[in-house]
Amino acid sequence: MALQWLRFILASLFMLAGLITLFAATLGLFRFHYVLDRIHVAAKCDTFGVLLTFASLMVILGLQAASLKLLLIIVLIWLANPVAGHLIAYMEALTNPRLKDNCEVIPYDPD
């Protein structure tokens, strides 16, 4: 009984935190205006929010095949989502000629 309560509380905590994070991501996507701000919010909050909500679902499901599938989805999203965000930001930095008007630019020095 105590274990079930613990599970429920853990799952609801994870789910609440995940929903708040995803809400922050959506809000930031609408409220920010510049590309780099928006992609910052979308990449970070989306990735973390999905981790939290799926962790909550895994706690609810317990140890079975479905929760392993959820784990696979988390791995896929943690691989793919930051790379997609990086690519959008990289494209913006490559193609925007007036980058300095919008943000601070530190010249990249490979050495």
Place this chain on the structure above:
Amino acid sequence: MGVRLLTNYYETASVILFSIGFATLFLHRNLIKKIIGLNIAETAVYLYFVAKGYITGRAAPIIAGGIQEADAYVNPVPTGLILTGIVISVSVTAFALALIVKIYKQYETLDLDEIMILAGKEEEG
């Protein structure tokens, strides 16, 4: 009547989604945003159809455990119809985007009003 709107919440949501897509199609002057609106409206139609095929408490139409009674599964027909619809929508979207690329090459803008003005000038001159 209002109660029925709440019991049919999937259909209500799909109608609202369709209106959002329709309004996007009208209100935005950017051609690509018009295509996005068209796709939102199409998604609403898919949601409507699949919601009409659902029956509470029944399984997806994949025979499991040898049970072959009609009362054990949801309606498979709307799913099959929507499969067709998705493919058609992909084709139409690709075709429309190709047309937009062509228009952009000609007028170098995506704003519909500016394109109309430029086309009018072309016709006069």
Place this chain on the structure above:
Amino acid sequence: MKMQNKPVGRGWVNWKTKHGKPAFRRLYAALSVVTCLSFACVLLFMVSALPPFGDPGNPAFNEVPRKYIEEGVQDTGALNIVAGMILDYRAFDTFAEACVLFTAAAAVLILLRSDGPLSAFDSLIQEMEDPRPNVILMQTASLLVPIILLFGCYVILNGHLSPGGGFSGGAILGAALILYASAYGTKRARRFIHYNVLRRTIALCLYFYALAKGYAFYAGANGIDAGIPKGTPGALFSAGLIPLLNIAVGLAVACVVYLFYILFSTGEFR
């Protein structure tokens, strides 16, 4: 009469040149909002008169889905009733669907082909065709592409047993190809998937589909034994023609999706 009309006309012309465009835009926006809202109201009124959601007595659940569910496995051999429906009962519909996809690819090809000298836009696109190789994207793609390809093959091959099938699996395969091409450049992808390969694969798949299903329908309509074994329902090699048709549709969809990417990313296929 002339004296009276003239100032009115001039005033109207003056007003039109000064405020015409914003006024028209505001009127247009108001009219479109009113149109959309009235449309939504009509549709909501219709929704309120529909049978309730999830009702077993829904008139859409008539004898057609009943027949598909009760006799589908005996007729087609596929456990997935939707796959059995779209690839056996209504197979010509699906064939026309694949043809529509092919036609869209051909139309995009015709529209984006440029015969004249390259414009500024074309040269800009050619510059961007193979951008600087991005190490992060290449490493991620080398990890993900084989897994996505494997998953796409799984979805296509199990189309008659589980959710999935030719269209969804083909879209997954196409996504894997697009990821490879965007990570390593279309030039490197062209070494093993050339334009001719794409074209021939799509045409071959459509021909195979038309011939196989045409033969099955002809034999079935004339009461001839088609000689296509159904197998035991639930096995990987079962359900007669459905796995083969799924593979054909999946390959065609993957090629068309990849062809769309190639055409839109390079502007023109050489």
